[in-house]
Amino acid sequence: MTDPMSQLPAVVWLARHAETAAPTVFHGAESDVALGEHGHGQARAAAGWFAEQGPTAVVSSAMVRAFDTAAPIAAACGVPHLVEPQLHERKVGPLSRMPRAEADQVWDATTARWVAGDTGYSVPGMESFDELRARTLPAFERAVRAHPGGRVVVVCHGVVCKVLLLSILRGRGPGDWVNIGKIPNLATSVLVPEPDGLWRAEELLFVPPPVLAANAAAGTDPSVRKTEA
Numbered sequence: 001m002t003d004p005m006s007q008l009p010a011v012v013w014l015a016r017h018a019e020t021a022a023p024t025v026f027h028g029a030e031s032d033v034a035l036g037e038h039g040h041g042q043a044r045a046a047a048g049w050f051a052e053q054g055p056t057a058v059v060s061s062a063m064v065r066a067f068d069t070a071a072p073i074a075a076a077c078g079v080p081h082l083v084e085p086q087l088h089e090r091k092v093g094p095l096s097r098m099p100r101a102e103a104d105q106v107w108d109a110t111t112a113r114w115v116a117g118d119t120g121y122s123v124p125g126m127e128s129f130d131e132l133r134a135r136t137l138p139a140f141e142r143a144v145r146a147h148p149g150g151r152v153v154v155v156c157h158g159v160v161c162k163v164l165l166l167s168i169l170r171g172r173g174p175g176d177w178v179n180i181g182k183i184p185n186l187a188t189s190v191l192v193p194e195p196d197g198l199w200r201a202e203e204l205l206f207v208p209p210p211v212l213a214a215n216a217a218a219g220t221d222p223s224v225r226k227t228e229a
Helices: 037-053 064-077 100-115 129-145 158-168 209-218
Strands: 011-016 057-060 081-083 151-156 188-193 199-206
Touching: 011 037, 011 158, 037 064, 037 209, 057 064, 064 081, 064 151, 129 151, 129 158, 158 188, 158 199
Parallel strands: 011 151, 057 081, 057 151
Antiparallel strands: 011 188, 188 199
16 A cells, blocks of 8 residues: 655745735736846845755746746756646735735735635635635645655745645644734745645744845835735
């Protein structure tokens, strides 16, 4: 009988993409925005750090902001860069490209409903937590199961990362949306599979030190509200 653990990677790094060219605007699947200059610097900084971790493959969403974050990581590591299209960002409908000040009221009310247990709730045109999980969980499983015994970097989007973490980590669920923590650009979780099909986070939502250094060097204003899940 095949050991199910043998069909899984040894470790997965689940990471959010770098900063976009419009970081104070609400983006979703409808907005295929590119990285900004600072975002490209973050991606280069992350690439050197990931190379030291010894990954065997890099998988990303097909969206430009995730693909262009993952590409230098794969190049620095000398490993394949693969694409899983269904790891794209959430659909946000009418909130797409709204300033955060306008979109946050609707988004915060939506996630409050999810925390309260109403995970099927969404405004028209936006994916609910249940719809996000139904799309992204099989995509994550496809991406990682293609590399049994491997060491895989998965680069996608903040909300996608959060939905996945709340779906695959033991003892977590939608009610933990807030207390699991924010997901800034390049926030990374180190995930190890467990025999029952769940995952354990050896490290959760940390930003690699070289990326923090790049942020400090850029002199980013911490008072500016940027997109975080």
